[in-house]
Amino acid sequence: MRIDFISDISCPWCALGLASLEKALAQLGDEIQYELHFQPFELNPDMPAEGKNLNQYLADKYSMPVEQIEANHENIRKRGEELGFMFGKRERIWNTFDAHRLLYWADRCGEGLQRKLKWALMQAYQGEGKNPSDHQILLQLVSDVGLDQAEANAILQTDVFAAEVRNLEREWHLSGINAVPSLVINQQHLLQGAQPVELLVSALRELNEA
8 A cells, every 4th residue: 555645844734644644554553564655745835944933924824813823723732642742832934845855855765764754854843843944953853863964965955856846746736635634545545634543544444455
């Protein structure tokens, strides 16, 4: 079974969706054999390098009052806690394109490394409020998960994999993906949103037996 997880590091619902997926896969154990790939999707492709204040960005984008934004943050925090993911305070939102370039590279570096880097990026931003566009932070995360820091630095200093990432983003958009997280199973079955663990277990089991 091939599982494509389409998401953005700046999306808290993607962190919830990934935590749910991990729990579902753990419950299924050896019942299914799968390959998990993380696919790029930028919620804010035009985000400037300096980023924006998160609450102001959300207020502008969704025309929400601050009280509703704070209530949403709390709801997400509680859901994360139930899934074992601890959200931290996030005051700004940043561009994530370079992080997606590194994830694209990591998928070609060995089994499990892209998954480790994805979690490291989620923890850094969603858990600790760190800037996922800061090259020093990215290089530290790369090193922490066992990837080659010098090779990662060479990628960050050039536009290597930029075209590939943009092409993938375009392809997912053209295939109908316009919200994240999105799960595509075997390149034909779509599950959207941060689904409950039980639903994912049931869906993955059913598709595996189909």
